[in-house]
Amino acid sequence: MLMRHRKMQMLLIILLIVSIALIGCGKNSSAGNDDGKAPSDKITLTIGHFDIDDNGAIFRDALEKFRKENPEINLVEEAVPHDPYRVKMTTLGASGELPDLFVANGSMLLDYIPKGYVGTFNEALDQDAEWKNGFLPNSFDEFTTDGKIYGVPTAMFSVHVIYYNKELFKQAGIASFPQTWEEFTDAILKLKDNGLTPIAMGNKSNVPVGSVLFGTLADRYTGTAWFKAVKEGTAKFTDPEFVDSLKALQKLAEMGAFNPDINSIDGDMARTLYFNKQAAMIVDGAWAVTNISRDAPEDIQKATGLAILPAVPGGKGDPMSVAGGSGWSLAFNSELTGAKKDAAIALIKSVSGQEYGRTKIENNGQPPVKVEEYDQSKLSPLSVDYFELMNDKKFSPIYDIQLSPALVEVIYKGLQDLLIGGVTPEELSKKIQSVRDTMK
Amino acid sequence: MSNSRLFKLRAGPAFRYLVPIFSMYAFTVLLPLLISIYYSVFNEGGTKFIGLQNYILLAKDNDFWFSVKNNIILTIFSVLGQVGFAFLIASFFMTKLLKLEGLHRIAIFLPVVLAPVVTGYLWSLIYNYRMGVLNWLLNLFNADPVLWLDNPNYVLYSVSVPLIWQYIGLYFIIFLAGMQNISKEVLEASEIDGATWFKKTAYVIFPLLKNVMSVALILCITGTLKVFDHIYVMTGGGPGRSSMVMAQYAYNNAFTMSRLSYGSTISIGMLILCAIIVLIMSRWIGGESEK
Numbered sequence: 001m002l003m004r005h006r007k008m009q010m011l012l013i014i015l016l017i018v019s020i021a022l023i024g025c026g027k028n029s030s031a032g033n034d035d036g037k038a039p040s041d042k043i044t045l046t047i048g049h050f051d052i053d054d055n056g057a058i059f060r061d062a063l064e065k066f067r068k069e070n071p072e073i074n075l076v077e078e079a080v081p082h083d084p085y086r087v088k089m090t091t092l093g094a095s096g097e098l099p100d101l102f103v104a105n106g107s108m109l110l111d112y113i114p115k116g117y118v119g120t121f122n123e124a125l126d127q128d129a130e131w132k133n134g135f136l137p138n139s140f141d142e143f144t145t146d147g148k149i150y151g152v153p154t155a156m157f158s159v160h161v162i163y164y165n166k167e168l169f170k171q172a173g174i175a176s177f178p179q180t181w182e183e184f185t186d187a188i189l190k191l192k193d194n195g196l197t198p199i200a201m202g203n204k205s206n207v208p209v210g211s212v213l214f215g216t217l218a219d220r221y222t223g224t225a226w227f228k229a230v231k232e233g234t235a236k237f238t239d240p241e242f243v244d245s246l247k248a249l250q251k252l253a254e255m256g257a258f259n260p261d262i263n264s265i266d267g268d269m270a271r272t273l274y275f276n277k278q279a280a281m282i283v284d285g286a287w288a289v290t291n292i293s294r295d296a297p298e299d300i301q302k303a304t305g306l307a308i309l310p311a312v313p314g315g316k317g318d319p320m321s322v323a324g325g326s327g328w329s330l331a332f333n334s335e336l337t338g339a340k341k342d343a344a345i346a347l348i349k350s351v352s353g354q355e356y357g358r359t360k361i362e363n364n365g366q367p368p369v370k371v372e373e374y375d376q377s378k379l380s381p382l383s384v385d386y387f388e389l390m391n392d393k394k395f396s397p398i399y400d401i402q403l404s405p406a407l408v409e410v411i412y413k414g415l416q417d418l419l420i421g422g423v424t425p426e427e428l429s430k431k432i433q434s435v436r437d438t439m440k
Numbered sequence: 441m442s443n444s445r446l447f448k449l450r451a452g453p454a455f456r457y458l459v460p461i462f463s464m465y466a467f468t469v470l471l472p473l474l475i476s477i478y479y480s481v482f483n484e485g486g487t488k489f490i491g492l493q494n495y496i497l498l499a500k501d502n503d504f505w506f507s508v509k510n511n512i513i514l515t516i517f518s519v520l521g522q523v524g525f526a527f528l529i530a531s532f533f534m535t536k537l538l539k540l541e542g543l544h545r546i547a548i549f550l551p552v553v554l555a556p557v558v559t560g561y562l563w564s565l566i567y568n569y570r571m572g573v574l575n576w577l578l579n580l581f582n583a584d585p586v587l588w589l590d591n592p593n594y595v596l597y598s599v600s601v602p603l604i605w606q607y608i609g610l611y612f613i614i615f616l617a618g619m620q621n622i623s624k625e626v627l628e629a630s631e632i633d634g635a636t637w638f639k640k641t642a643y644v645i646f647p648l649l650k651n652v653m654s655v656a657l658i659l660c661i662t663g664t665l666k667v668f669d670h671i672y673v674m675t676g677g678g679p680g681r682s683s684m685v686m687a688q689y690a691y692n693n694a695f696t697m698s699r700l701s702y703g704s705t706i707s708i709g710m711l712i713l714c715a716i717i718v719l720i721m722s723r724w725i726g727g728e729s730e731k
Binding site: 009010013016017086087090091093094111114115204205206260261262263264265404405406408409410413414416417418419420421422423438 | 453456457459460463485497564567568569570587589590591592675676677678679680681682692693694695696697698699700
């Protein structure tokens with residue numbers, strides 16, 4: 001009797017342990033079942049993306065349309081906002097459990113490619129010349145390694161645009177947007193004397209200043225060739241050109257060009273300063289065209305002009321270039337084969353072709369494809385201005401998209417430190433180079 | 441003989457009932473720890489065994505030691521602020537002057553039940569440069585607004601305040617429980633002998649609370665050494681690295697810089713440092729109470 005009692009106890013305990021262990025494995029085993037036992041022909045595709053806000057409505061509509069056209073495909077969206085998406089993807093990348101399809105930038109792909117997680121598009125692109133030739137020149141650059149294409153661009157835009165308030169400029173006695181660096185710094189001082197914040201930015205997450213301002217500023221000094229040399233390891237971050245660009249940013253901060261709380265507010269709060277006429281300029285990516293067209297008060301929309309950083313004295317870079325490019329791409333998991341892979345490619349085609357591009361441009365977006373015919377009247381005036389501004393501009397590299405995540409973090413965190421005077425340009429350049437040296 | 445048999449009868453089932461909890465502990469604590477150690481001796485991507493190379497890198501990492509320094513400063517503040525204030529408040533509760541005891545107790549304990557993330561957001565609003573309560577108050581006195589979270593010279597002090605504010609209540613409750621355990625006779629005897637409030641607190645209550653105090657100190661030190669949520673929400677270690685703490689540094693390395701094995705190395709380093717500090721502390725406290 002006693003023995004049986006004990007046995008029951010042991011049985012219960014073992015059951016408990018097993019059930020706990022099974023809970024731990026729950027996710028894995030159910031995912032495995034989907035692959036094997038799914039009812040015949042029904043293909044399940046998971047897609048990870050961050051287009052959940054108003055700007056992403058076009059993408060979601062396109063996915064919905066794809067669902068309707070392909071009822072045999074069960075499309076599962078794993079969508080989270082942008083910032084957590086990047087964290088999530090790094091974590092999934094570390095454990096090798098990426099979704100079937102996902103939105104990835106160049107830096108993420110650099111992380112995944114050596115691990116063999118992403119499939120190549122070369123074959124699919126070669127088979128469909130119309131699709132391939134529809135893209136803008138250089139739009140695949142950031143997703144290509146050794147001639148292999150790992151991602152299809154989702155947009156092509158400049159990450160650096162200066163949005164300035166013409167009215168406030170006039171009140172400060174500045175007739176037009178400055179064309180030289182000296183005029184630019186003069187204008188900043190004049191705006192400051194008028195009690196305005198010259199440039200409002202929100203750098204809490206430490207990406208904005210580095211991405212939308214410093215990338216272009218650095219290119220003015222170093223030129224794009226230097227950047228390529230750094231990537232190959234033949235140039236160094238301690239080179240005088242790069243240090244000069246750090247110094248220029250430091251000088252801007254010292255003369256009070258930015259809002260004093262730049263490092264503790266985010267981009268939305270900075271935009272609000274601009275909307276309230278407390279700030280004369282904001283520096284932001286092309287995506288802010290959509291935001292301003294939608295959210296800004298009418299008088300601000302009318303007063304807003306677009307410009308880019310002027311040339312710097314002694315700079316080696318092309319003053320007509322801005323940091324920009326495709327930025328994000330759609331990539332697929334290298335584990336996909338057969339029908340699943342075909343379905344994935346079909347989906348990617350549906351959100352990167354002509355038709356999708358037209359919808360995007362008519363909603364004030366910046367598609368990666370040459371859109372032949374579109375209804376210009378649907379565009380906001382700011383969008384028209386933007387395409388005009390970009391007409392004669394070239395794209396220079398975006399730091400956070402072309403460099404590896406570790407390097408990006410050290411540069412951008414360092415810039416935050418530089419803005420508050422916590423580090424000198426020389427020290428920072430040495431620190432960045434030391435991280436560069438630890439990589440192969 | 442019969443005694444030991446009795447013990448066996450009790451211990452056997454007791455241990456067996458503990459098995460589920462132990463296995464849970466193994467899954468949630470021991471296993472991740474072992475996996476971290478495993479990650480930390482491999483290169484990024486986990487393709488090659490590199491031995492202790494990461495640890496050597498860590499020992500030379502200026503940023504890591506900077507965050508250790510920040511952690512230690514925060515710990516000193518927390519010990520003084522959390523444990524010190526809590527003891528003072530608890531000893532006020534032992535006097536008979538206090539009215540509405542229950543209300544005060546709830547008010548002091550309430551922040552403890554808030555999620556750290558909520559506290560962080562709350563205080564980053566209080567600290568806000570343009571619309572924060574603190575700068576509004578300063579404005580009333582015609583003082584210049586202060587960049588509470590932007591100035592590297594005092595950002596660490598700014599972030600330590602919410603940390604102290606949140607956990608005073610916890611130690612307060614611990615002390616209050618301890619003080620209520622002190623027998624009434626001792627306190628009454630000291631009062632009859634003419635001890636003032638200060639003398640009663642310093643020479644009667646404090647020595648009698650030594651054990652409770654050492655528990656509170658250990659809790660406070662370990663809690664502050666692994667602080668993450670508050671810092672993550674308020675500054676993310678910034679501006680630059682001025683409010684970086686060990687846990688945030690490990691997080692940044694593993695999840696934003698995609699250096700998982702180095703991130704694991706940092707957390708193991710953190711574990712070792714915490715263990716050493718706690719060991720020294722408990723020796724020190726234990727040694728004193730033996731005298």
